Amino acid sequence: MVKLLDKLWPRNMSGQIALLVGIALLVAQSINFGLLVRARDRQELIQVAAPAIARLADAIERDAAGAPMLRERGPWLLRRGVVVEGKSRVTPGMPRREDIAERARVALHDLRVPVLRVEAAQAAGSAVRLPGHDRIAQLRDTIDPERRNNRPYLIVAAEVSPGRWVNLITRLPSRDPRFLGWLFLQTMILYFVVLAAVLWSVRRVARPLRELTGAVEGFRSAESAALVPESGPSDVRRLVSAYNGMRTRIAGLLDEKDRMLGAIGHDLRTPLASLRVRAEGMEDEAERDRMAATIEEMNRTLDDILSLARLGRPSEPETRVDLSALLDQVVDDFQALGNTVSLADMPRTTVTIRPTLVTRALRNLIDNAVKYGGSAEVSVAQADKGVAVLIDDNGPGIPEDKIEAMFEPFARLEQSRSRETGGTGLGLALAKAIALQHGGRLTLANRPEGGLRATLWLPARGQA
Amino acid sequence: MSDRPHLLLVDDERSIREPLAAYLQKNGFRVTAVGDAATARLRLAGYAIDLVVLDIMMPGEDGLSLCRHIRESGEIPVILLTARSEETDRIVGLEMGADDYVLKPFSPRELIARIKVILRRAGNGGARLRPPESESYAFAGWVLKAGERTLVDSDGVSVPLSTGEYNLLLALVSRPNQVLSRDQLLDITQGREANPFDRAIDNQISRLRRKVEPDHRNPTLIKTVWGGGYTLAADVTRM
Numbered sequence: 001m002v003k004l005l006d007k008l009w010p011r012n013m014s015g016q017i018a019l020l021v022g023i024a025l026l027v028a029q030s031i032n033f034g035l036l037v038r039a040r041d042r043q044e045l046i047q048v049a050a051p052a053i054a055r056l057a058d059a060i061e062r063d064a065a066g067a068p069m070l071r072e073r074g075p076w077l078l079r080r081g082v083v084v085e086g087k088s089r090v091t092p093g094m095p096r097r098e099d100i101a102e103r104a105r106v107a108l109h110d111l112r113v114p115v116l117r118v119e120a121a122q123a124a125g126s127a128v129r130l131p132g133h134d135r136i137a138q139l140r141d142t143i144d145p146e147r148r149n150n151r152p153y154l155i156v157a158a159e160v161s162p163g164r165w166v167n168l169i170t171r172l173p174s175r176d177p178r179f180l181g182w183l184f185l186q187t188m189i190l191y192f193v194v195l196a197a198v199l200w201s202v203r204r205v206a207r208p209l210r211e212l213t214g215a216v217e218g219f220r221s222a223e224s225a226a227l228v229p230e231s232g233p234s235d236v237r238r239l240v241s242a243y244n245g246m247r248t249r250i251a252g253l254l255d256e257k258d259r260m261l262g263a264i265g266h267d268l269r270t271p272l273a274s275l276r277v278r279a280e281g282m283e284d285e286a287e288r289d290r291m292a293a294t295i296e297e298m299n300r301t302l303d304d305i306l307s308l309a310r311l312g313r314p315s316e317p318e319t320r321v322d323l324s325a326l327l328d329q330v331v332d333d334f335q336a337l338g339n340t341v342s343l344a345d346m347p348r349t350t351v352t353i354r355p356t357l358v359t360r361a362l363r364n365l366i367d368n369a370v371k372y373g374g375s376a377e378v379s380v381a382q383a384d385k386g387v388a389v390l391i392d393d394n395g396p397g398i399p400e401d402k403i404e405a406m407f408e409p410f411a412r413l414e415q416s417r418s419r420e421t422g423g424t425g426l427g428l429a430l431a432k433a434i435a436l437q438h439g440g441r442l443t444l445a446n447r448p449e450g451g452l453r454a455t456l457w458l459p460a461r462g463q464a
Numbered sequence: 465m466s467d468r469p470h471l472l473l474v475d476d477e478r479s480i481r482e483p484l485a486a487y488l489q490k491n492g493f494r495v496t497a498v499g500d501a502a503t504a505r506l507r508l509a510g511y512a513i514d515l516v517v518l519d520i521m522m523p524g525e526d527g528l529s530l531c532r533h534i535r536e537s538g539e540i541p542v543i544l545l546t547a548r549s550e551e552t553d554r555i556v557g558l559e560m561g562a563d564d565y566v567l568k569p570f571s572p573r574e575l576i577a578r579i580k581v582i583l584r585r586a587g588n589g590g591a592r593l594r595p596p597e598s599e600s601y602a603f604a605g606w607v608l609k610a611g612e613r614t615l616v617d618s619d620g621v622s623v624p625l626s627t628g629e630y631n632l633l634l635a636l637v638s639r640p641n642q643v644l645s646r647d648q649l650l651d652i653t654q655g656r657e658a659n660p661f662d663r664a665i666d667n668q669i670s671r672l673r674r675k676v677e678p679d680h681r682n683p684t685l686i687k688t689v690w691g692g693g694y695t696l697a698a699d700v701t702r703m
Contacts, residue, residue: 325675328675329626
């Protein structure tokens with residue numbers, strides 16, 4: 001039940017406001033309806049009871065005076081429906097109208113008409129037999145007994161002396177069946193007008209909010225995020241304009257970051273370049289090569305840091321590239337440095353990538369394989385509507401529970417950050433970030449035959 | 465060209481300029497080293513400079529602007545030094561008319577090799593020192609874009625080439641249907657003499673074949689000439 005309510009409860013603003021306004025209108029209309037019915041009943045009481053009581057009083061007085069009730073000249077209507085009998089026409093089965101009886105008692109008392117008891121009840125036409133019913137009415141009743149039988153009648157009976165009752169039988173006005181219809185129509189008009197106004201104003205607020213939500217959700221980089229047009233009520237406008245301002249400030253911050261990263265890159269590479277040139281002048285050849293390797297290592301780390309920091313705003317456009325040729329080049333670079341890296345034969349494969357970034361990712365993966373596994377075997381497989389580059393090594397692998405942690409920046413398997421094995425632990429984090437940036441993924445798994453397999457999967461977008 | 469080629473080294477960074485100038489001098493070059501673009505313009509006007517090694521990022525007039533000036537006023541080859549690794553910077557540099565670029569920090573030996581390649585190419589090519597930056601070569605369904613240093617197939621798929629492979633392919637496409645010996649190719653692409661057991665060119669040829677030949681075991685594009693060397697068996701259209 002709660003679940004169903006939960007399901008039906010609208011989630012968005014316009015739905016909730018419409019539902020709440022609808023419920024509020026329903027409650028208000030119900031109260032109105034009750035009040036209206038009560039008012040109508042009071043009106044009816046006054047309209048019907050007053051003349052009935054007057055006629056009853058008149059009849060009692062006439063009875064007291066010994067005047068006959070029927071076949072008497074005079075205002076006929078006044079005497080119509082009066083029966084003087086030894087019993088009350090109110091029978092126990094009839095619904096009592098104590099309100100009318102009470103009114104009658106008070107009125108008769110005020111008129112100083114002495115009565116012993118007064119009863120009042122409502123009865124259907126079928127339960128009432130009328131003396132002196134006019135002919136037209138009788139005729140109508142014979143033609144349409146249904147109508148007579150269903151009509152409500154009011155019976156007011158007064159016991160004037162023990163065993164002598166003056167009964168007054170009069171018609172109650174039949175209720176207008178259209179009353180409910182009118183009330184319903186009125187409610188509908190109210191609903192329509194109020195809900196239309198509410199929905200219109202809610203829409204006015206909801207539309208700019210929706211656009212704003214879309215813009216915030218789609219916020220990837222400051223350039224691609226368009227300014228949201230300011231519309232709607234002033235408070236919503238202020239929100240939109242605050243967002244637009246924030247977007248501009250974020251764009252400024254990102255520009256600032258790019259400038260700063262550029263400056264850091266330049267300011268660190270320049271002294272590295274100077275070191276590298278000076279190293280060339282060293283006499284000891286082995287020492288010189290070690291120094292060159294260290295400088296190269298520092299430069300690679302710097303590149304990784306800058307790439308990772310800039311990944312959100314790549315400057316390089318996506319290009320369709322021959323992956324086999326790209327891999328060939330990366331592998332060749334490793335081979336040229338004397339590393340054991342092999343590339344399996346593969347058919348020509350086209351991928352849509354940012355070549356410099358993917359090259360960097362592959363280089364980091366192969367570098368890891370060479371560093372920790374001694375060698376790397378690179379192969380390519382078509383998989384899962386994409387291309388998977390597999391980099392296998394023959395190293396010790398990684399304990400299963402540590403694999404996820406390897407993707408954290410600056411994570412390395414051994415706790416000591418020894419430079420013997422090299423690397424800052426940025427390589428995998430960057431490779432993974434690059435894979436994700438291309439809509440691909442990077443996974444590590446221990447091979448059953450030993451060693452580690454890194455799988456860089458790229459989606460086959462625009463594959464020729 | 466004299467025995468000692470005259471290089472102009474432009475870098476605002478003294479800590480690079482001075483040791484690099486010394487190193488280049490030690491390796492057989494005459495070197496004029498200056499710290500800004502204005503002085504560089506004066507030296508260019510005053511000396512017969514064979515090649516300019518130019519830093520991109522300099523206060524005042526930057527390297528790219530100076531590179532454009534050099535390109536407009538003559539045929540002196542330019543090698544750019546850049547501390548930024550963004551791809552766009554390299555392409556812009558090459559489009560500005562630079563002949564090559566080197567990323568800082570660079571190996572001075574690598575720089576000398578590049579200088580020699582360009583000087584050799586300039587020497588062999590006579591008046592045409594280098595392909596204009598807008599030049600492209602179309603051959604056998606491939607387009608080699610000299611400005612961007614990219615090889616693109618008819619579907620627009622680019623094929624990455626190493627500097628050595630690019631230089632080798634450029635040497636072949638700029639001399640179609642000519643037989644080029646291993647020595648010549650080594651001279652043009654790497655600026656050095658071959659030793660008797662040098663397999664560098666053959667290795668690069670086989671790598672190139674894997675990239676451009678429909679079937680690299682039966683090459684039809686880059687053909688081996690018996691006893692001689694290699695030739696590009698295709699019609700080349702300059703675009």
